Amino acid sequence: MRSAPCQLLVICVIVCAALDNDGTFPIKKKFMFGDVLFTWNGNRNEGFNVSITKDNAWIYWKHVNNSQNIEKNAWSFKTVEINVHRLNGEQVGKTTYTVQKTFSQAGQSVTFSWSTAFFPSAGVYTIYHTNKDNKSIIEVTSDGVTKMQTEKYEYHSYPYNSTHISFEIKNVSLEDAGYYAGGVTSEAAWLEGGIILIVNDKPSKPTIEGDLNITVDSFLELNCSSQSHSAPEYYTKLVSLHFMWFLNNTKLTNEYNSTLRRHVSRGDRNSQYSCIVKKDTVESAQSDPVQINLLYGPDTLRINPSVNEDSELSIKEGEALGPYDCYADCTPPCDVTWQYTDSYGNVHQVIFSKKTAKLNIIVNRTIILLSCVGTYKTSMTLEQNISLNVQYLDETQAIANGRHDPGQIVLEENKTLHLSCYGNGNPNPTIRLSKHNAVIKTLETIDDNWLNHTIERLQCFDSDTYKCTSTTTGFQNKEKRITVSVQCTIRLDTSFPVKTQYSSVVGEDVVIPVDVPVIANPAPLKSKVTWYGPTESNKVTSKIIRRDADYKYNIRGSISIENEQRIGNYTMLYDGKEIITIIIHAIKGLPQKSSGQNTVVVLGSAVGVTLGVLILTVLAAVFFLKRKKVEIIRKSILIENAIALEGIEHSSDEYAVVNKTSIDFQKFENDATIEGMEKGFLSLLSLSSLSLSLSLSLSLSLSLSVNLSCTKINA
Structure with a gap:
């Protein structure tokens, strides 16, 4: 009867194993130094088809000639699933290995927990640590912990026969990295259900090596090296270090390799480089900076005060020239020399120095060229020149269509314009013809006495001020202007x-x-x-x-x-x-004005109508009075003409033209006339008042109507 529980336990284990493998024959799983070994029952030389899925993503299938398969670096995934079939398609089994891993930094403490199917009632439950070798670290019975290094581990499960296993690893070091699992036999050290402990410590402070003496416009190559501090070994091999490079303490983007290869220019003088090594979330200290020694020759010579290269400088004989400082930027320093060339082609050294040379010299007419020469390592030479000459310059003459210095010339469109500039000097000056309006434009330049320029068919845009200029270095320019006006009809400017x-x-x-x-x-x-x-x-x-x-x-x-x-x-x-x-x-779809705005508009319109009616009424009154007065005057003139002309027996109502002495119109303003005019004016005022009242009534009616309409619309 005592064997019945044991038989029941065996049956349960077999059933559970079958359920774990989708009801097919069980596949055993072992964790071995970062890999997972899958084994199943089968003939020794029998072939199988194996399908592998990692993290729910199908990876591959392959054919094996034995009943096992090792999946490399399984630790780096969360799940690894295997599905085994015989060659005839019959499924042998299917199972999933679940990877549990914990990351910790050196010096921290970590707690592991897992559940076991049963706790031995009479035996010992052993917890194993497997890294480079396999060893038991904790042994527990129903009565308590029988083996444990207390300064390193602490067992947390209670009661001791609990199937929930929990313990703590104190002050984690690189030696504590590896696989932790437990069971009643030594085989349990490899079984599924354990936890991988990955320990990271700071990589060592990196060092930088490379040739720091680098020539400009070449490539600098520096190597950053550091020792990685992490475990277990199968983790260290698979996970690489990441590098960060810094230029003058500013991080360089897209530079993550141990080797930095970078093009250097003059702007990299005195640049300092450093690096940091990173593994996962742990970073090393920043390396000591290294400074490059950039080697370069002169790319230009700088003369202060500045001069244009090869330009002529006018100066009177016996005057002092200088001081002029000539500077060459080189590493190592260049040799800098001031020298001059005379009119016979002979070269004379004035001063020699390192890096910078200062020129002070009394000139004479034989000096035609001053030169600053910079020499780098005897192989590279730069030179900048200043030409000297004693000169004179006459007034410039301008000729337009044969007319000397006309000042202004007016021509029609499509006519021809001939412009000539003449300048006399020693040496020959530079003659320049230019247009001067909003934008100065040089049309032609010549180093001779005469400059001739022709515009065959004048256009409106040729209207401008043309200037002839004679130039010799050291003299004020001599110039003459001609204003050319081209008459043209109006047209659209298609260039705008x-x-x-x-x-x-x-x-x-x-x-x-x-x-x-x-x-x-x-x-x-x-x-x-x-x-x-x-x-x-x-x-x-x-x-x-x-x-x-x-x-x-x-x-x-x-x-x-x-x-x-x-x-x-x-x-x-x-x-x-x-x-x-x-x-x-x-533009369509614009919003309508508000009701308040409509009211104001209508009221404003009504008031405007009222004022307009009032003004028209007053004007009508004035017109009426004026017409009455003119009628009286007209009749008076006719009477006077009738008296003055003999043979006229009766007055006429026709208009007559009479060349007589001016009539005093005041004598016609008798009482009856004035009274009639006043009555007419009063009648017009009454009419005006009535019109005003009607206009106001109309305005108020319109305003009220608009307000009511707006109220309805808004409602």
């Missing part, structure tokens, strides 16, 4: 961006500014600019704006878009000639 499409909202205060670039000489007149648009009454004002030249103008039209009838095409004409057509489009 022209906008022909505009979009606009519609409103009383909306004005679209339109700029039309034109070419014209003389300047266009605003009075000759007209616009034709979509309606007969266009509200367009024009303004003439000069641009960067006398023949370039903008005609700015300001187009009022007060209603939708103003939207459309606008054609600009100058003196009846069509220049351009502008298209204005309406």
Whole structure:
């Protein structure tokens, strides 16, 4: 009867193993130094097809000729699944190995926990540590811990026969790295269910090696080396170190290798490099910086005060020249020499020095060239020159179409213009012809006495101020100007961006500014600019704006878009000639004005109507009075003419032209006339008051109507 529990236990183990392997024959799993060994029952020479899946991703399948398969570096995955079939397709088994791993830094403490299927009632439960070798570290019975290094380990499970195993490793070191598992036999040291402990310690402080004497425009190569402190060994082999490089304590991007290869230039002088080694989350200390010694020759010579290379310097004989400092930037320092060449071609050394040489010299007419020479390691030489000469310079002459110094010349478009510049000097000066308006443009330069320039067919853009200039170093330039005015008819300036499409909202205060670039000489007149648009009454004002030249103008039209009838095409004409057509489009989908705004507009319109009626009434009254007065005067004149002319027996109602002495109109203003005029005026005032009352009533009615409409709309 005592054997019944044991038989039941064996049956349970077999059933559980079968369930663990999807109901097929069991596959055994062992963790061995970072790898996992899968074994199953089968004939020794029987072939099998094996499929491997890691972290739920199918990796490969292969054929094996025995009943086992080793999966390398299984520790680096979370799960490794194997599915074994015989060659006839029959499944042998399928199982998954779950990898448990913990990372720790040296000096920390770590606690491990796992569950076991049962705790031996009479035997010993042993916890094993496997790294390079296998050893037991803790032994536990139902009564307590029988073996444990207390300063290193602490067992936490209680009661002692608990199937939940928990213990602590204190002050973790690299030697503690490896695989931890437990069971009742030594075979348990390799079984699934254990935990891998990976220990990282700071890599050693790195060192940098390489040739620090580096020539400019070559490649610097430095190596950063450090000793990795991590365990177990199978982890160290697979996980590589990462490197960070720093230039003057600034991290370099995209530099992660142990070797730094970098192009160096003059800007890398006195640069310092350092590195840091990183493994997972643990970084080493930063290495000591190394400074490169950049070797370079002179790329230029600098003269202070600065001069243009090979330029001529005018100076009177006997005057002092200098001081001029010539400097060459070199490592190691260059040899710097000042020397001069005389008119016979002989070279004379003035001063020699390292890196910098200062020139002070009294010149004479035989000195034609001063030179600063920089020499680097006897193999590289740079030279910068200053030419000297004693000169004179006469006034420049300008000739246009045979006329000497005309000052101004006016020609029609398509005519020919001949310009000549003459300068006299010793040596021959440089003659330059240039245009001077908003932008200075050199047309031609010659090192001779005469410069001739022809424009075969003048265009409007040739209108400009032309200047002949004679130049000799050390003298004030001699120049003569001619103003050329080319007459041309107005036309669109196609070289300037022209906008022909505009979009606009519609409103009383909306004005679209339109700029039309034109070419014209003389300047266009605003009075000759007209616009034709979509309606007969266009509200367009024009303004003439000069641009960067006398023949370039903008005609700015300001187009009022007060209603939708103003939207459309606008054609600009100058003196009846069509220049351009502008298209204005309406922007659709704009929000309507609020009811308050509509009320103000209607009220404003009503008040405007009222004021307009009042003004018209007053004007009518004035007109009535004036007409009455003129009628009285007219009749008086007719009476006077009748008296003055004999043979006229009765007055006429026709108008007559009489050349008589001026009549005193005051004598016709009798009481009856004045009374009639006053009555007429009072009648008109009464009519005006009645009109005003009607206008106000109409205004209030319109205002009330609009307010009610807006209220309904808003509701």
